[in-house]
Amino acid sequence: MLEPEHGPVTQVEHTFTRCQVCVLSCLLLACLYVGSLYVWRSSLPRDHPSVIKRRCASVLLVSALSPAVVKVWMHWADIQVDASVLELMGVRLGGLLPAAVLPLLLTVVFYLGPLVHAAMDDPAGFSGELQSALDVQSWRLCVGDAVWLRNQVVAPLTEELVFRGAMLPMLVPCAGPTAAIFTAPLFFGVAHLHHITEQQRLHKDNMSIVLTVSGMQFLYTTVFGAFTAFIFMRTGHVVGPVLCHSFCNSRGLPDISAALQHPQRPALLVSYATGLLLFLVLLFPLTDPFFYGAIPVCSLAPPPTSACQIQ
Structure with a gap:
């Protein structure tokens, strides 16, 4: 007996085609992002101001083009939603306000140990750390520093928007x-492997060291990518991932x-453990969709849409 024209077989084929389009679209974006870094040919290192400015522009x-890619994908995949x-x-x-504040607070909690560590090593303690953070002259110097702008502003903004x-x-x-x-963080992790080529070109280290460092970078960028993807799916905002990314950088x-x-190892280890424990305890409460309203990306989830509310 033949299947109806719009029967199970047709539906499976449609789903498979849609998934192919999804993956290929993500690959295209990842390749565009990484490829844009190498449009400018230069023998200078990546931290040279002229290299940074060109790559930031790319x-x-x-x-800026990523919304157009999403729009074309929606047409190809026959996606129709109200958002x-x-x-x-x-x-x-x-x-917007809770989406900016609460995920950042969660990330700061995770870094309780490193923050205590930095305060212990600062002669002025926590007050010195706070004074440094509020120093206007220090911020002016940062804004004029190309490396700082790349690491704290451009990279977090563009990577979170694209990936x-x-x-x-x-x-x-x-x-x-x-x-x-x-799944999304895998594209993010792989996108960072282009540093292998750069390290090879500059002959900074031997190949085994380069591969080890790149492997570790792939691991922690993938884990971090999963965290910010979680934040995005729970809040429906990109601002939280951007601010968390900037803080972690x-x-x-x-x-x-x-x-x-x-020398003060016991106290430090307690602060590291406390930060991790509080992070795990607060992970779901501080990202509860109650604070952020209806999440547009959930309208794309396959039925039942309630499954979009990750528990």
């Missing part, structure tokens, strides 16, 4: 919200090895 252009492309990408006003804001809406209809959280990876060798 990734800002790709980020606009920018709303799907987390650019919206509803719940979370644009990719997650394209992955949710195919993979579902939970799987999308763990400013602090770097927590240095557990230095804490283990510190």
Whole structure:
């Protein structure tokens, strides 16, 4: 007996085609982002101001084009929802203030150990750290520093907009919200492997060291990408991931090895453990969709749409 024209087989084929379009669209965006860094040919290192300015211009252009990529994907995949492309990408006003404050607070809690560590090593303690953060002259110097602008402003803004804001809406209809959280960061992690080529070109280290460092970078960028993807899916905003990304770039990876060798090791280890415990306890309460209103990207989730509310 032949299947009806719009029967199960046709539906499976349609879903498979949609998933192919989703993955290919994400690959296209990742390639555009990384490829734009190498449009400018230069023998200078990546931290040279002229290289930074050119690369920032390139990734800002790709980020500006990312809504158009999402729009074309919606046409190809035959996606029809009430939300606009920018709303799907987390650019919206509803719940903006809590979306900016609460995920950042959660990230600061995770960094309790490193913050205590920095205060212990600062002769002025916590007051010195706070004074440094509020110093206007210090901020002026930062704004004039190309490396700071790249690491704290351009990279967090463009990477979150492309790898979370644009990719997650394209992955949710195919993979579902939970799987999308763990799939999108793989594109983000792989996108950082281009540093292997740069390290090779500059002959900074031998190949085994380059591969080890790049492997570690892939690991922590993927884990971090999963965290900001989680924030995006829970809040429906891209501002939280951007601010968390910027804060993490400013602090770097927590240095557990230095804490283990510190004269005040017991107190430091308690602060590291307390930060991690509080982070786990507050992870779901501070990202409760109650604070952020209806989440546009959830309208893309396959039925039941209630599954979009990750528990």
